[in-house]
Amino acid sequence: MTEIYLRQLATMAAIAEEGTFSRAANRLGYTQSSVSQHVAALEKAVGGPVFERPGGPRPVRITPLGAVVLEHGRGLLSKAEALEDAVERFKAGDGRVDIGTLQSVANAILPAVVHRLKEEHPGCEIRLSEKDQEEASIGELDLLFFDGPIDEDTEQVLLLEDPYLVVARPGELPPGPARATSLDGRATVAWPATCDQSRMEQALADAGVLPRIVFRSAGNETILSMVRAGLGLAVLPWLAIHHVVCRTCGDIHGYYAGADLPLQVHELVPAPKREIRLHWPRGHAERSPLTARTIAIAAEVARELAGQLPSSDNPRGTASHLPER
Structure with a gap:
């Protein structure tokens, strides 16, 4: 499981939301082959398919295993975004300061x-x-x-x-x-x-x-x-x-x-x-x-x-x- 990367989870989420690999690729700015590679690597890491691929223009369907991965993956993505935002705010001088006073x-x-x-x-x-x-x-x-x-x-x-x-x-x-x-x-x-x-x-x-x-x-x-x-x-x-x-x-x-x-x-x-x-x-x-x-x-x-x-x-x-x- 340590081989799961955030970009793979982000790709999976985009496919689930867009319905096809091609539309997810357009949204993310990747080639369709890169999207396929991300999904293949994710499926290898979790030990099973996360999408059912009917072929043609029909939308893909998420598998039961994929539903579990997506639910927890979205949580990780949200935390990663919060971390990135906190780091950027920190570098910009924002963030939080706790002050004790008389x-x-x-x-x-x-x-x-x-x-x-x-x-x-x-x-x-x-x-x-x-x-x-x-x-x-x-x-x-x-x-x-x-x-x-x-x-x-x-x-x-x-x-x-x-x-x-x-x-x-x-x-x-x-x-x-x-x-x-x-x-x-x-x-x-x-x-x-x-x-x-x-x-x-x-x-x-x-x-x-x-x-x-x-x-x-x-x-x-x-x-x-x-x-x-x-x-x-x-x-x-x-x-x-x-x-x-x-x-x-x-x-x-x-x-x-x-x-x-x-x-x-x-x-x-x-x-x-x-x-x-x-x-x-x-x-x-x-x-x-x-x-x-x-x-x-x-x-x-x-x-x-x-x-x-x-x-x-x-x-x-x-x-x-x-x-x-």
Whole structure:
């Protein structure tokens, strides 16, 4: 059975559909003798005739053995076509890419990456999954956005150094940058103490700064709502809040619901930063054009975002307002 070839099965299917060897030959672009040779080779491989040949212009009839061969042969042909299509899509940069992400990356970096990738390759399939902070594993994913190292054999690129900022009710902190020491003992709403959040809190502790955590939540909107309610300050990375409306410019960037109260954002000095990295299995980018292009687009988007980072040269980044809703 190993001597059965796809072209023989394709020839058999064409004969069954056209009814004669000659019409199948015209359809396939073969000579009639080539069609006969394909059928003869197939019959030798399966050990019996697959067609009854009445002769003359009358159509051929498929034998019971031929019916079995044709049923399974069509399945093989369909899989072969799917394989060929997948290979061509792969070479063209289409195909599928599976991406794991963090919440703030999904809000900030990933929408632009997905948009540009779909514009370039409309036929590609993009599958996203939001990873828990404790699940620093790339597993079967093609790419993983994560705010730190992972214990797997991967390649990676540093996309962005994302500074932590202080979010407070108006007047709770003096205008301008906030000293880290001003957080010591202050009621604070925070993310769960995993991954880079724990590293940031440890960095503050090493500097003798111990905020009093009164509530933890993985939801950015929940944290900001609690700050509005007066529960405490929040220390959040820039990516988590950069898209929120700035009251001074009137742009609509945010979606947070809450009381009719703006919130001020202050730079944190000294500024702890988390590193947003993109990981992929070693060698995968060389094997997959779509993965390689996704990495390049992510780097482009990160460079553009880096140009918007708050700094001492950007006063709007030192004390801006979150949306009044």
